[in-house]
Amino acid sequence: MSSQTPSELKYARTDEYLRLEGENATIGISDFAQEQLNDIVFVELPEVGAHVAQGEPFGAVESVKAASDLLMPVGGTVTEVNSQLSDEPELLNTSPYDKGWIVKIKVDDPSEANALMDAAAYIEYCKTR
Amino acid sequence: MSYIPHTDVERQQMLAAIGVTTIEDLFESVPSRYRFPKLNLPKGLSELEAWAEVQAFAEANEHAGDYALFRGAGAYHHYIPAAVNHVLLRSEFYTAYTPYQPEVSQGTLQAIYEYQSMLCALTGMDAANASHYDGATSLAEAVTVALEASRRKRNKVVLHPAIHPHYRAVVRTYHQGNGVEFVGDTGKTIERTTADDLIKLIDDQTALVAVQYPNYLGNIEDFSKLVEATHNAGALICFVANPMALALFKSPGELGADIVVGEGQPLGIPLSYGGPYLGFFAVRDEYVRRIAGRIVGETIDHDGKRAFVMTLRPREQDIRREKASSNICTNQGLMALAACVYMSLMGRSGLRRAAEISYQRAHYAAKQINKLKGYKVNVGAAFFNEFPVKCPKPVSAINDFLIERGIIGGYPLEGDYPKLKDHMLVAVTEMNSKDEIDLLVEALAEAAK
Amino acid sequence: MTESLIYEISSPGRTAVTLPDVGVPEVELPKDLLRKDLDLPEVSELQVMRHFVNLSHLNHSIDTGLYPLGSCTMKYNPKVNEDAARLAGFAYLHPLSDEEGSQGALALMYQLQTWLAELSGFTGASIVPAAGAQGELAGILMIRAYHLDRKDHKRTKILVPDSAHGTNPATVSMAGLQAVELPSDKNGDVDLNALRAALDDSVAGMMITVPSTLGVFDTKIRDVIRMVHEAGGLMYMDGANMNALMGVVKPGELGFDVMHYNLHKTFSTPHGGGGPGCGAVGANEKLVDFLPGPIVEMVEETEDENDAPLYGLKMPVKSIGRLKAFQGNFGMHVRAYTYMRIYGGEGLHEVSRHAVLNANYVRAKLRGVYPMPVDRICGHEFVMSGHFEGVEGIHALDISKRLMDFGIHPPTNYFPLIVPEALLIEPTETEDKATLDNFVEVMKKIAQEAKDDPELLRSAPHTTPVKRVDEVRAAKQLMVCCRPIPDYDQQRTPSGD
Numbered sequence A: 001m002s003s004q005t006p007s008e009l010k011y012a013r014t015d016e017y018l019r020l021e022g023e024n025a026t027i028g029i030s031d032f033a034q035e036q037l038n039d040i041v042f043v044e045l046p047e048v049g050a051h052v053a054q055g056e057p058f059g060a061v062e063s064v065k066a067a068s069d070l071l072m073p074v075g076g077t078v079t080e081v082n083s084q085l086s087d088e089p090e091l092l093n094t095s096p097y098d099k100g101w102i103v104k105i106k107v108d109d110p111s112e113a114n115a116l117m118d119a120a121a122y123i124e125y126c127k128t129r
Numbered sequence B: 001m002s003y004i005p006h007t008d009v010e011r012q013q014m015l016a017a018i019g020v021t022t023i024e025d026l027f028e029s030v031p032s033r034y035r036f037p038k039l040n041l042p043k044g045l046s047e048l049e050a051w052a053e054v055q056a057f058a059e060a061n062e063h064a065g066d067y068a069l070f071r072g073a074g075a076y077h078h079y080i081p082a083a084v085n086h087v088l089l090r091s092e093f094y095t096a097y098t099p100y101q102p103e104v105s106q107g108t109l110q111a112i113y114e115y116q117s118m119l120c121a122l123t124g125m126d127a128a129n130a131s132h133y134d135g136a137t138s139l140a141e142a143v144t145v146a147l148e149a150s151r152r153k154r155n156k157v158v159l160h161p162a163i164h165p166h167y168r169a170v171v172r173t174y175h176q177g178n179g180v181e182f183v184g185d186t187g188k189t190i191e192r193t194t195a196d197d198l199i200k201l202i203d204d205q206t207a208l209v210a211v212q213y214p215n216y217l218g219n220i221e222d223f224s225k226l227v228e229a230t231h232n233a234g235a236l237i238c239f240v241a242n243p244m245a246l247a248l249f250k251s252p253g254e255l256g257a258d259i260v261v262g263e264g265q266p267l268g269i270p271l272s273y274g275g276p277y278l279g280f281f282a283v284r285d286e287y288v289r290r291i292a293g294r295i296v297g298e299t300i301d302h303d304g305k306r307a308f309v310m311t312l313r314p315r316e317q318d319i320r321r322e323k324a325s326s327n328i329c330t331n332q333g334l335m336a337l338a339a340c341v342y343m344s345l346m347g348r349s350g351l352r353r354a355a356e357i358s359y360q361r362a363h364y365a366a367k368q369i370n371k372l373k374g375y376k377v378n379v380g381a382a383f384f385n386e387f388p389v390k391c392p393k394p395v396s397a398i399n400d401f402l403i404e405r406g407i408i409g410g411y412p413l414e415g416d417y418p419k420l421k422d423h424m425l426v427a428v429t430e431m432n433s434k435d436e437i438d439l440l441v442e443a444l445a446e447a448a449k
Numbered sequence C: 001m002t003e004s005l006i007y008e009i010s011s012p013g014r015t016a017v018t019l020p021d022v023g024v025p026e027v028e029l030p031k032d033l034l035r036k037d038l039d040l041p042e043v044s045e046l047q048v049m050r051h052f053v054n055l056s057h058l059n060h061s062i063d064t065g066l067y068p069l070g071s072c073t074m075k076y077n078p079k080v081n082e083d084a085a086r087l088a089g090f091a092y093l094h095p096l097s098d099e100e101g102s103q104g105a106l107a108l109m110y111q112l113q114t115w116l117a118e119l120s121g122f123t124g125a126s127i128v129p130a131a132g133a134q135g136e137l138a139g140i141l142m143i144r145a146y147h148l149d150r151k152d153h154k155r156t157k158i159l160v161p162d163s164a165h166g167t168n169p170a171t172v173s174m175a176g177l178q179a180v181e182l183p184s185d186k187n188g189d190v191d192l193n194a195l196r197a198a199l200d201d202s203v204a205g206m207m208i209t210v211p212s213t214l215g216v217f218d219t220k221i222r223d224v225i226r227m228v229h230e231a232g233g234l235m236y237m238d239g240a241n242m243n244a245l246m247g248v249v250k251p252g253e254l255g256f257d258v259m260h261y262n263l264h265k266t267f268s269t270p271h272g273g274g275g276p277g278c279g280a281v282g283a284n285e286k287l288v289d290f291l292p293g294p295i296v297e298m299v300e301e302t303e304d305e306n307d308a309p310l311y312g313l314k315m316p317v318k319s320i321g322r323l324k325a326f327q328g329n330f331g332m333h334v335r336a337y338t339y340m341r342i343y344g345g346e347g348l349h350e351v352s353r354h355a356v357l358n359a360n361y362v363r364a365k366l367r368g369v370y371p372m373p374v375d376r377i378c379g380h381e382f383v384m385s386g387h388f389e390g391v392e393g394i395h396a397l398d399i400s401k402r403l404m405d406f407g408i409h410p411p412t413n414y415f416p417l418i419v420p421e422a423l424l425i426e427p428t429e430t431e432d433k434a435t436l437d438n439f440v441e442v443m444k445k446i447a448q449e450a451k452d453d454p455e456l457l458r459s460a461p462h463t464t465p466v467k468r469v470d471e472v473r474a475a476k477q478l479m480v481c482c483r484p485i486p487d488y489d490q491q492r493t494p495s496g497d
Ligand SMILES: Cc1ncc(COP(=O)(O)O)c(C=O)c1O
Pocket: B328, B329, B330, C071, C072, C131, C132, C133, C134, C165, C167, C209, C213, C238, C240, C241, C262, C277, C279
């Protein structure tokens, strides 16, 4: 597997990553996920201010052949969305961890992140799929 | 046997290749108790005999080929240039299926793309899909789009009571399991409800407001205040439009609509006792990704040549499955082709001309009928080609009289609008000559006696 | 080979039609209500004909070549059906005609309803639904209404096998119920243990396709039906594959409560480049009163044999309601009626026998050439895998595209989802042996090419009007309308919220 899995991030089983910084966090999809989806053509973003609970959908990504919901790795309130993705959805393919971030949130309860996988566990999990 | 080409020799060769002795052997996985039941169906007929029978059924009907037809109420008898049918009878179009494989379906794909473009022009919208089943189901799908656009946070829909009664019924059938609240079209005074009366029903739970243009009773209402109130409440407004009227009147896009749906039948599709028709569906840019059903986009092929392909596929049922917003698969593709050919033939000036003739003849008929003793038409109202007539007798009695004179009269309104007792809805198109209209007026006068 | 857009051959002032004079005293048009312009093409009749005839040449169709598209039953569409539907007495009949004036149409619809019900062993049928998916919606809403009518409010789930067509789970959600996916076993049959575990009193029913979407008849079907019924659920049959079943088995007798038929598959009404169709529904005693309406009933029987009975339109007493304006895709009813009338009961049984014969013949000939995930006698269609051991980078899609070079439409790709690289092949009964033999030879040749010259497949098709198209570009640079749309947005009040 050639995809990257930065060790400072946490990962959900549904392939969203979480970059936790105090009570703020950045969310996107993993390199593995973007490879699976192939050319991403559209990203549906939430509204700033929306509150989304852990595991609930906050948006969706679409390729030509597939669509998948984006689920909140931890509950929180959306503080910023990456509106560049509306014009350049391919950023999710080319730079999933940097320019291709999807939303920033204010986290309800950072301990919810304990339910997520660390990089090593996620790599193992991806191998089983 | 009819359309089965096998000879006895071939059957034997094929069975041998499979490694069985009889065709029955191929059905052993069907539980024997239930296998090969008796069918209580008639014996087969030759094409010749079947044709005679079908023809007898057709001849038993009273239709617009033999009678002067003044009935509309959602289905209109307009002229269809001969060339439309000749294109529809091209096997390459009608014996193909959904263009899943673009390399061998460019004909269908390009025709749909052209249809979408013409519909956008007609409605003033940015994008149209390749069709829904009919006008009524298009409206039901518009409700879904609005619910989704509110991210399912809103669940109220305001329906103007002068939307076709069948459409309002279909919308309720579709959404009976979704907890959607429909308001606006119930109560004792629906016959008098105007667009402005609906404003007070709009609140922060309203996802969609739907109106008909011209409305079911033929009127062209002023929706400007309603459109403003709807948008101020953050809801969407959907126009159910008659495409023939749009050739003459302002497009719903110009009037502020977010979604435009309707029955495309007037665009070159025969009455055919109610189907197959064409549900058209068009939206503003913002909602294009919420459209259900097929939609064709322009792109290029491997050599850089212009090509067409179904696009925005991931929202459809075959990929999205239980998360798809609609289950639509087969649509009314051939009817979209009919409309495309029709609009090409009629063109910029022809479609408007047909609409103008319908308008003028309808207004002439309304004026003449209003002069008759016992009949009343609101000739002051703005209408296109259809208007209610208050009759001096029950509509059924009038129509029984008219049919004897070779005329199919208007559609009785009392069933759907109890206060419109003895009212018939009369439609006039370019198919009704002045002589026919004069004949109707004369017959109505006599029927009143 | 490409064709200009009709707008590109348009010239201001040209027109294809001449319309009559207004012919009545004219009134002034209401100026403030009128639109300024209408952006439609301006072309001659000959231009229109050439344009669309040229476009038609870019299509593959049944009348031009084999179309073995699994699950879609692309059989021959008899021409007499087309003429029948165009008879003036049908084509010019207004949908809201008085009942006395539409007895011919009603009689035909009544017969069709009755025959469809008989063919599947049901009490009644409604021919209102416009397509299979709408028939499914009808059936699931009927199941929902049935439970509610019995004051059983807890049944909110519908079981759907993972092999199901996408319309099945989508229908369940549309009806406001929850689709619960059931795994299939390796043959594509229902996994009885999984079924047992899923059954409880929250289950409203189950949807299942017979023969399955892999083209095989589930030998345990009676057990499945019994188990669901014992748990208080009802059984929906997706009848898209009815072409295997006519006179073979009656779903109603097997125990199904409701099913849809695709008249545009089994009963030869043309697919029209995507529609229209008709998705009639049949129902047993339990559900017949819930059918979508209106349906045709005999309102007055006759004593004298020479008198025709009187037919009328009625809403069934507990109907889920209207699914369409008016009474359905009548033009499709006429075609299906004509088809059934010509075949009769015995003929329809022959149709199914030969559909199954043809599918098994092709299957037998391709065994050992392509991997067959379910290697047993099939129904009217069968599934192969478009992937060979040791040949990397060749997919079902490449085989499909290469088929086009031989003038054959590809089979269904990537459905059912549970078979990797699925190629679902349905020849239908109307194909003769020589055509099937040619198909087999072509498929063998392609299998060989996959090994010898895989690039030939990956770059296919080579002879079609266009090459593989850029779907990513289509989705990203969305162009779904070729004309500029006037920008009304400035005039529009900004939305609140
Ligand atoms: C198995 C199956 N079920 C349901 C459908 C849906 O039928 P329709 O396309 O007529 O809505 C199809 C058709 O594609 C099908 O193959």
